[in-house]
Amino acid sequence: MNQHERLLIIDFGSQVTQLIARRLRELNVFCEIHPFNKVDDAFLAAFAPKAIIFSGGPSSVFAEGAPMPPAGVFDLGVPILGICYGQQVMMHLLGGKVERGHGTAEFGRAFVTPTTDKLDILDGWFAEGREQVWMSHGDHVSHIAPGFKVFGTSPNAPFAITADPERRFFAVQFHPEVHHTPKGAKLYENFVRLAGFTGDWTMGAYREDAIAKIRAQVGDAKVICGLSGGVDSSVAAVLIHEAIGDQLTCVFVDHGLLRQGEAEQVVTMFRDHYNMPLIHADESDLFLNALEGVSDPEVKRKTIGRLFIDVFQKHAHEVGGATFLAQGTLYPDVIESVSFSGGPSVTIKSHHNVGGLPEKMGMKLVEPLRELFKDEVRALGRELGLPASFIGRHPFPGPGLAIRCPGEITREKLAILRKADAVFIDQIRKHDLYDEIWQAFVALLPVKTVGVMGDGRTYDYACALRAVTSVDGMTADYYPFTHDFLGETATRIINEVQGINRVTYDITSKPPGTIEWE
Numbered sequence: 377m378n379q380h381e382r383l384l385i386i387d388f389g390s391q392v393t394q395l396i397a398r399r400l401r402e403l404n405v406f407c408e409i410h411p412f413n414k415v416d417d418a419f420l421a422a423f424a425p426k427a428i429i430f431s432g433g434p435s436s437v438f439a440e441g442a443p444m445p446p447a448g449v450f451d452l453g454v455p456i457l458g459i460c461y462g463q464q465v466m467m468h469l470l471g472g473k474v475e476r477g478h479g480t481a482e483f484g485r486a487f488v489t490p491t492t493d494k495l496d497i498l499d500g501w502f503a504e505g506r507e508q509v510w511m512s513h514g515d516h517v518s519h520i521a522p523g524f525k526v527f528g529t530s531p532n533a534p535f536a537i538t539a540d541p542e543r544r545f546f547a548v549q550f551h552p553e554v555h556h557t558p559k560g561a562k563l564y565e566n567f568v569r570l571a572g573f574t575g576d577w578t579m580g581a582y583r584e585d586a587i588a589k590i591r592a593q594v595g596d597a598k599v600i601c602g603l604s605g606g607v608d609s610s611v612a613a614v615l616i617h618e619a620i621g622d623q624l625t626c627v628f629v630d631h632g633l634l635r636q637g638e639a640e641q642v643v644t645m646f647r648d649h650y651n652m653p654l655i656h657a658d659e660s661d662l663f664l665n666a667l668e669g670v671s672d673p674e675v676k677r678k679t680i681g682r683l684f685i686d687v688f689q690k691h692a693h694e695v696g697g698a699t700f701l702a703q704g705t706l707y708p709d710v711i712e713s714v715s716f717s718g719g720p721s722v723t724i725k726s727h728h729n730v731g732g733l734p735e736k737m738g739m740k741l742v743e744p745l746r747e748l749f750k751d752e753v754r755a756l757g758r759e760l761g762l763p764a765s766f767i768g769r770h771p772f773p774g775p776g777l778a779i780r781c782p783g784e785i786t787r788e789k790l791a792i793l794r795k796a797d798a799v800f801i802d803q804i805r806k807h808d809l810y811d812e813i814w815q816a817f818v819a820l821l822p823v824k825t826v827g828v829m830g831d832g833r834t835y836d837y838a839c840a841l842r843a844v845t846s847v848d849g850m851t852a853d854y855y856p857f858t859h860d861f862l863g864e865t866a867t868r869i870i871n872e873v874q875g876i877n878r879v880t881y882d883i884t885s886k887p888p889g890t891i892e893w894e
């Protein structure tokens with residue numbers, strides 16, 4: 377098995393640390409994010425990074441117990457890039473000086489101009505004499521550390537870019553990982569090239585390693601995988617199937633809350649196209665009966681989560697002695713974030729997953745996507761030959777249409793919702809907008825309204841269209857459809873779907889809204 381060249385990101389709690397990792401992954405560099413308080417000298421030795429990046433963070437180096445890297449970090453002889461708070465940490469520890477606050481605030485967009493000296497990591501910068509960067513900092517550096525020189529300044533940050541080229545230590549006041557630093561990616565590219573990375577992190581290489589790892593972990597044991605029809609569990613299943621063939625059985629639970637044609641699509645693809653052992657558990661009666669009369673969103677979610685575990689457990693027995701459970705867990709789910717509040721965060725929604733399963737069933741986990749970001753999972757799916765139409769599918773939540781039908785769920789409402797949703801998606805595809813949108817769906821509202829069709833009165837449901845753009849589902853904005861598109865879609869839904877006589881468009885962003893209605 378290959379040991380990839382590794383870069384370590386020491387996280388000091390910045391909101392955008394994950395973006396650093398993404399920029400590096402785009403350069404085919406393998407990196408991991410670890411919180412500062414979990415990184416000691418022994419960890420550094422074991423991780424053996426080829427380069428290190430200090431993230432930004434909300435702290436002040438003057439604060440009691442201020443986040444710091446381990447003492448030995450500067451003796452490893454590897455290049456280090458410090459960003460924002462990371463820059464201050466470097467100056468503070470290497471003999472420079474940091475001062476509280478800043479004379480003139482410099483948050484947001486700023487322009488950096490070069491000094492006369494050249495610096496490798498700035499190759500390709502300053503073609504127009506200056507570069508736009510994104511600043512966001514509290515304290516500021518007032519004296520740079522011995523051995524450092526200034527390579528870029530901005531009106532309010534005389535030490536915007538500093539470096540000790542001999543030791544290959546670089547420190548920038550701004551955030552090169554964000555979009556608003558247009559040449560930021562170039563800076564990272566220069567940094568990893570200077571550190572000697574060859575770009576060995578490719579999906580082809582990952583696929584081979586992952587297959588070898590799965591085989592080594594599982595041996596000749598049996599594995600089961602809950603298949604939701606989403607991209608993550610599907611890619612995990614195909615990868616594991618490639619590794620261990622029929623030792624893997626997938627269980628697809630149809631809870632009666634899927635979209636139009638969804639169960640058939642998933643089952644056909646996996647059973648017929650991939651020839652994968654697949655249990656299609658049609659448990660819609662069980663779920664829909666249990667949800668009868670339930671209108672509270674959290675009760676819905678918890679009921680579905682509990683039943684899902686029961687059903688999965690029941691069907692897993694049929695497989696006969698599976699000792700491993702496969703899950704499509706992604707890297708953002710396993711990154712341990714730095715918590716400064718210390719307290720538990722508020723539960724907005726109880727997300728449905730098979731989290732409780734492994735302990736309950738005494739199974740070990742196989743999680744071959746644990747190191748990947750969502751876009752990398754899609755790339756791996758392409759590498760494994762999954763159809764593009766499948767890989768590009770919008771996310772669909774575990775509780776399915778239950779949370780798109782606010783209030784009580786009935787089979788009649790679900791049937792109406794499925795039809796309206798299919799028309800909306802058809803419209804989006806027809807207008808070639810599907811790939812521009814993160815997620816689009818219809819929510820059927822628990823209100824009936826009066827309308828007039830032909831010469832008659834109607835008294836039918838209202839629905840809301842929801843379509844958002846997003847990078848990771850954490851924040852989102854509504855999609856700016858044209859009025860023509862919205863008008864045409866409303867007309868089609870009202871004409872084609874019996875039971876709906878009013879269509880609205882949800883223009884709430886997240887926050888303050890959430891993407892789903894419940």
Ligand code: XMP
Pocket residue numbers: 725726727728729771772773774775815849850886889890891892893894
């Ligand atoms: P919200 O509604 O919280 O959704 O803004 C963010 C993203 O998560 C999806 N979502 C879920 N996915 N199980 C899932 O697998 C869930 O219980 C669940 N709830 C929301 C949602 O569709 C959106 O993509």
